[in-house]
Amino acid sequence: MEKAPAAPHPDYDLLRPIENPGKSFYYIVAVLLVIILYTGYVYIRQVYYGLGVTGMAQPVTWGFYIINFVFFIGISHAGTLISAILRLSKAEWRRPITRMAEVITAIVLAIGGLHPILDLGRPDRMTHLFYNGRLQSPLLWDIVSITAYFTASTVYLYIPMIPDIAILRDRGVKPRWLYEFLSWGWQGTEQQHKVLDRAMNILMVVVIPIAVSVHTIISYIFAMTVQPGWHSTIFGPYFVVGAIFSGIAAILVLMIVFRKIFHLERYLKLIHFNYLSVLLLVMSLLWFYFTFSEYLTGYYGHEPNEMRVFWYKFSGAFAPYFWTMVTCNFLLPLILLSNRKTRTIPGILIASISVIIGMWLERLIIVVPSLANPRLSYPTGIYIPSHTEWMLFLGGVSVFILGYMMFARFFPVISVWEIQEGRQESAKTVTERITSYMPDPEPPLAKG
Amino acid sequence: MKWGMVIDLQKCTGCGECVAACKLENNVAIVEPKESEMGRTMLWMDMLTVYEGEYPRLRVRQFPRPCMHCDHPPCTKVCPVRATYKNEEGIVTQIYPQCIGCRYCMAACPYTVKSFNWYKPEWAPGIRETANPDVSVRPVGVVEKCTFCVHRLQKAKEQAKSEGRNLRDGDFQTACAESCPAGAIVFGDLENTSHRVNPLSRSPRATRLLEDLGTEPKVIYLKEVD
Numbered sequence: 001m002e003k004a005p006a007a008p009h010p011d012y013d014l015l016r017p018i019e020n021p022g023k024s025f026y027y028i029v030a031v032l033l034v035i036i037l038y039t040g041y042v043y044i045r046q047v048y049y050g051l052g053v054t055g056m057a058q059p060v061t062w063g064f065y066i067i068n069f070v071f072f073i074g075i076s077h078a079g080t081l082i083s084a085i086l087r088l089s090k091a092e093w094r095r096p097i098t099r100m101a102e103v104i105t106a107i108v109l110a111i112g113g114l115h116p117i118l119d120l121g122r123p124d125r126m127t128h129l130f131y132n133g134r135l136q137s138p139l140l141w142d143i144v145s146i147t148a149y150f151t152a153s154t155v156y157l158y159i160p161m162i163p164d165i166a167i168l169r170d171r172g173v174k175p176r177w178l179y180e181f182l183s184w185g186w187q188g189t190e191q192q193h194k195v196l197d198r199a200m201n202i203l204m205v206v207v208i209p210i211a212v213s214v215h216t217i218i219s220y221i222f223a224m225t226v227q228p229g230w231h232s233t234i235f236g237p238y239f240v241v242g243a244i245f246s247g248i249a250a251i252l253v254l255m256i257v258f259r260k261i262f263h264l265e266r267y268l269k270l271i272h273f274n275y276l277s278v279l280l281l282v283m284s285l286l287w288f289y290f291t292f293s294e295y296l297t298g299y300y301g302h303e304p305n306e307m308r309v310f311w312y313k314f315s316g317a318f319a320p321y322f323w324t325m326v327t328c329n330f331l332l333p334l335i336l337l338s339n340r341k342t343r344t345i346p347g348i349l350i351a352s353i354s355v356i357i358g359m360w361l362e363r364l365i366i367v368v369p370s371l372a373n374p375r376l377s378y379p380t381g382i383y384i385p386s387h388t389e390w391m392l393f394l395g396g397v398s399v400f401i402l403g404y405m406m407f408a409r410f411f412p413v414i415s416v417w418e419i420q421e422g423r424q425e426s427a428k429t430v431t432e433r434i435t436s437y438m439p440d441p442e443p444p445l446a447k448g
Numbered sequence: 449m450k451w452g453m454v455i456d457l458q459k460c461t462g463c464g465e466c467v468a469a470c471k472l473e474n475n476v477a478i479v480e481p482k483e484s485e486m487g488r489t490m491l492w493m494d495m496l497t498v499y500e501g502e503y504p505r506l507r508v509r510q511f512p513r514p515c516m517h518c519d520h521p522p523c524t525k526v527c528p529v530r531a532t533y534k535n536e537e538g539i540v541t542q543i544y545p546q547c548i549g550c551r552y553c554m555a556a557c558p559y560t561v562k563s564f565n566w567y568k569p570e571w572a573p574g575i576r577e578t579a580n581p582d583v584s585v586r587p588v589g590v591v592e593k594c595t596f597c598v599h600r601l602q603k604a605k606e607q608a609k610s611e612g613r614n615l616r617d618g619d620f621q622t623a624c625a626e627s628c629p630a631g632a633i634v635f636g637d638l639e640n641t642s643h644r645v646n647p648l649s650r651s652p653r654a655t656r657l658l659e660d661l662g663t664e665p666k667v668i669y670l671k672e673v674d
Contacts, residue, residue, distance in 0.1 A: 049567060049568075050565065050566055050567045050568060050588040050589055051549070051564070051566050051589060052483070052488070052566035052567035055486075056566075057486045057487035057488045057566070058487045058488060058489075058554070058560070058562075058563060058564065059487070059554075059560050060487070061551040061554040061555055061564060062551065062555055116550070119550065119551075120548050120549050120550055120589070121547075121548070121549020121550070121551065121564065121565070121588070121589025121590060121591075122547065122548050122549040122587075122589040122590060123548075125529075125546075125547075125548045125549075126548065128529040128531075128546060128548055129528055129529060129548065132529045132530060132546065133528060133529060134527060134528055134529065134530050136525065137525075137526050137527055137528040137529075137552070138526060139526070139528040139550060139552060140528050221552075224525075224526065225522060225526065225555060225556040226522055226556075226558055226661055227555070227556070227558065371555060374560040375558050375559070375560070375658060376496055376513065376559055376560060376657065376658075377496050377497060377498045377499075378496070378560055379487075381487060382486075382487065
C-alpha cells in the first residue's frame, strides 16, 4: 500500500512535534540519558556500601529521599486531580490543559513512588512488605493508595487519548504498530464516543477521592507518630492543599515551556494562564491559611518540645529556609499574581517556579527539624545531604524531563479531539446549559 | 512476667561502665571517628547529660539511657514488616533478618534510642576475637537497639529447663546492671512481688521519662534527692 502524504489537518500544530521531531530532541535525550546512567551508578554504589554514603545519621534519619518522595507525589496532584475537577465542573477552558496535567501525574507518580525504595537500608528485602506487611503501618497504607492512584491516573490519561491515537494511526505516523495497537480499533462512531464519555465520567469521579487520599496518607506517615511538629490533625488537608498548589505551579511551568518550544500560542492563550494563575493564587492563600493555623496553634499550646522545633524553624538553623519558603509560597505569588500588570507569562513563570521551590522547602522543613530536635537531651541533629542524594534528586528530575519528552515525541500533549469537539459543540452546549440556568418562562395562564 | 529496670540516679555516678559493658556484651559496632562526629555512633546504652539552671546555679546531671521497652511502644506501631514488636514478656525486640531498613521506627521513637547500620559493621582485628558468640552480628542497613540482653534470658531459661525448675530471681541480669559498680541499675521481673525491682519501682522517687506521652516505659528512674 502506498503511503499517502500526511493530509493537512486543522490542528497540525499539535501533531507536528510527533510527525517531524527536531534534531535537538535527540541531543537533549542523550544528555538526560547520561545523567540517568550516572544516577543509576550512584544508586548501585549506595546499595553496595549501605546508606552510609548519604548525609543521614542519628537523629536525622530521614533526608532527601523522603523529602523528594513527598515533593514528587505532591506535584503529581497536578494532573489528574486538577483535570478531573475541571472536567467535572465543565470548565470549557480546560480543553488544552487536561492532557498535559495528566501526563505530569503519571510520570511523577512513578518517580515519587519509587523514592521510599531508594530510602530503604535493605532494598533486597522489599518483598517483605508483601508477604509480611503490617496493615497497621502507615507505610502500607501508602503503598495501597499510591498503587491505586497510579493505576487510576494512567487509565484516566490513556482513555481520552484513544481518539487522538486513532488520528495518528489514520495519518500513517510511524511507528504504525504502536498507534495501531493503542487505538483499540477506534473509529469514532457514536457508540464508541458514548462509551468513552461514560468511562471518563466514571474515572474522573473515582480519581478525585483517590488523589485526596494519597496525600492525606503521606501526611499520616508523619502525623501518626507523636513527634513534635508532626503529630497534627491538620496535616492531612494541609498536605493535600500543598500538593495541589505545587501541582498547579508545575502545570503552569510546563504549559509555558511547551507553548514556547512547540509554538502553541494559538492553543494556550493568555486566558488559560490567567485562569490557572488565579487558581494558583487562591491555593497560595489557602496554603498560607493552613501554615498560619498550624504554627499559631503550636505556638499557643507552648509545649516545650513543640516550641523547640518551632524556634528552630522561625529563628534557628532552619530560619533561612523557613522564611524563603514563606516568600516563595506566599509573598511572591501574592504580589505577582494579584496584580494584573505582573500577571503576564513571565510573571506567572516566576511565580510558578518560586512555588515549586517553596513547596520543596516546605517538605524539607517538615521532615528535618522535627527529627533534628529530639525530646531527650541529645545534641541537635545536623543534616547535610551528600553527593549521592543530590545526584538521585537530579536523576529523578531528569527521568521526569525524559519521560515527558518521550511522551511528547509520540503523543500530542494537547488533546486534539477534545479541541475539535470544543470547536464544534461547546458553544452550543454552553448556550444550552446557560439557558437551563435561566428562570423558566411564566406558565401559560390556565384557560378558565 | 514483665521485665523491667530501675535506675537509681542517687547512686549513679555517671561513670559510663554500663555503656561500655553493653557495647561489648551486644557486639555493638564501633564506627570511625569521622562517622561518629556525623552522629552515627552506635550505643544501645547511652549516657545523657542534662544541664539544669543557669550559672552560677548550673547543675549537670547525667543519666544512663537504655531502650525504655515501652508497654505501648510507638516504634512497633509503625513498623511495616513487624521487624520490631513487643514480646509476651514485655521486651521490645528487633528481628534483624526481617527489617527492611526504612527507619520509620527510629523516626517514631520519642526517646531516640535506635541505631542504624549505615555501613557494614567492621571490627578491628583484636576486637573481633572478643565478640560475644551469643549475640548475632547485625548486617548493614538494619535498625538495632537495646534488647534487655534477651540472649541472656534465653540462656537462663534453657539452664532452668535443663535443671527442671522455674526461672529464679537473679538467674538473669542485663550486662549494664551486672557491671554497674555503684549498684544503681537493678533489673528484674516487675510482676514478681518478691523481687527487688518491685518495691523500688513503687518508690516515691520513681519516675519515667516522658511519662505524659503514655508510652508506659518499663525503665524506671529513681530521682536524685538533694
